[in-house]
Amino acid sequence: MxxxxxxxxxxxxxxxxxxxxxxxxxxxxxxxxxxxxxxxxxxxxxxxxxxxxxxxxxxxxxxxxxxxxxxxxxxxxxxxxxxxxxxxxxxxxxxxxxxxxxxxxxxxxxxxxxxxxxxxxxxxxxxxxxxxxxxxxxxxxxxxxxxxxxxxxxAAVGVRFPALLPDPALAANDPVNLGYALFQKNCLACHRLNGAGDAQFGPDLNIPFNPTEYFGAEFLKRYIRDPQSLRQWPQAKMPGFSTAVLSDEELTLLVGYLKHMAGRKQTP
CATH class of the missing domain: 3.90.420.10 (Oxidoreductase, molybdopterin-binding domain)
Structure with missing residues (x-):
């Protein structure tokens, strides 16, 4: 024993x-x-x-x-x-x-x-x-x-998920394309857009509605900076993005991409 x-x-x-x-x-x-x-x-x-x-x-x-x-x-x-x-x-x-x-x-x-x-x-x-x-x-x-x-x-995100791409007529250095690069870096890990992406974590950011369609630009920026400052709930998972992570200029570019994509909805 x-x-x-x-x-x-x-x-x-x-x-x-x-x-x-x-x-x-x-x-x-x-x-x-x-x-x-x-x-x-x-x-x-x-x-x-x-x-x-x-x-x-x-x-x-x-x-x-x-x-x-x-x-x-x-x-x-x-x-x-x-x-x-x-x-x-x-x-x-x-x-x-x-x-x-x-x-x-x-x-x-x-x-x-x-x-x-x-x-x-x-x-x-x-x-x-x-x-x-x-x-x-x-x-x-x-x-x-x-x-x-x-x-x-x-393969690169745009190759795998063309539904994420901005208007191809835009120049590579257009603010919308700069915002698209920021979206890939900061948002795509949790969110899909137009049903495109591999994340299983957060809601789609264009279907059925893009956040720029129900948030004013300044409130949307405030939400991205500090989600709980607008909506508080115990199980919230979205982190805030400080200016050290996303400068004010970059945040404006990101919101610009989202607004652009509201006019490029695709059904998943």
Whole structure:
């Protein structure tokens, strides 16, 4: 009986390494297990100041994401998909940088789990894309996906989802196209538009109605800055976008894109 009790205690104290991260980078799929990543030759402890998700300083065991992105080039496009349906669209170039803002894959050790993100919510594990010196690369909170399940190499957003594209007659540097780029970076991880996008998180921003059709421009900007300042409810998930993340000029460009797309509705 004592031997059985000892065996049970050992099993309970042994960490579980069941979590897996799928990398599909266009040259075949690679599955990384938690145990493998924690033993990666480049794994190290990093300090994150004012972590986007935890709202405080955090310490992680992490691998430089560039070390895992075999064969990826700067002009490639990646998508990180989370367990809850959050789908972050990511240009590859910032992920490959090793100077300035640097991307890391933080790995949750089952023997030392991360805290809950908030009361009644899970933690950010098992895998979390975090950044050191994010201000150097103007990194958006939407570029910090947590609970990451897979990272895929995909065609550019406009190729996959032409329903998101502004009028093709517009010049590349037209304010609407600049707003479209900001939409991809800050909104597409949670929202679809015209039914286009991979996110399963927030409502469509054009069907049946575009927010510019029921919000005045200034109220819409205020809502994007601080959603709870206009609508308060306990289960709200949309974060506010501060001027450090989205300048006043950029916010105007983003709203301009949305207003433009209200005239380009397509039925999903």
């Amino acid at each position: 004592k031997a059985l009790l000892l065996l049970g205690a050992l099993l309970l104290s042994t960490p579980s390494y069941a979590a897996q991260l799928v990398l599909d980078l266009g040259t075949g799929s690679r599955i990384w297990k938690t145990e493998e990543l924690l033993k990666h030759p480049q794994v190290q402890t990093i300090q994150i100041t004012d972590d986007v998700s935890y709202k405080r300083d955090m310490s992680y065991r992490a691998v430089p994401l560039a070390a895992l992105l075999t064969g990826i080039k700067a002009d490639d496009h990646l998508q990180a998909v989370a367990l809850d349906g959050f789908a972050a669209e990511l240009a590859a170039a910032p992920l490959l940088d090793t100077v300035g803002a640097q991307a890391w894959l933080a790995i949750e050790d089952p023997a030392n789990p991360w805290p809950a993100l908030a009361e009644g919510k899970p933690g950010a594990g098992p895998f979390y894309l975090v950044w050191t010196h994010p201000q150097a690369g103007h990194i958006s909170p939407e570029q910090w996906p947590f609970q990451v399940a897979s990272i895929k190499r995909l």
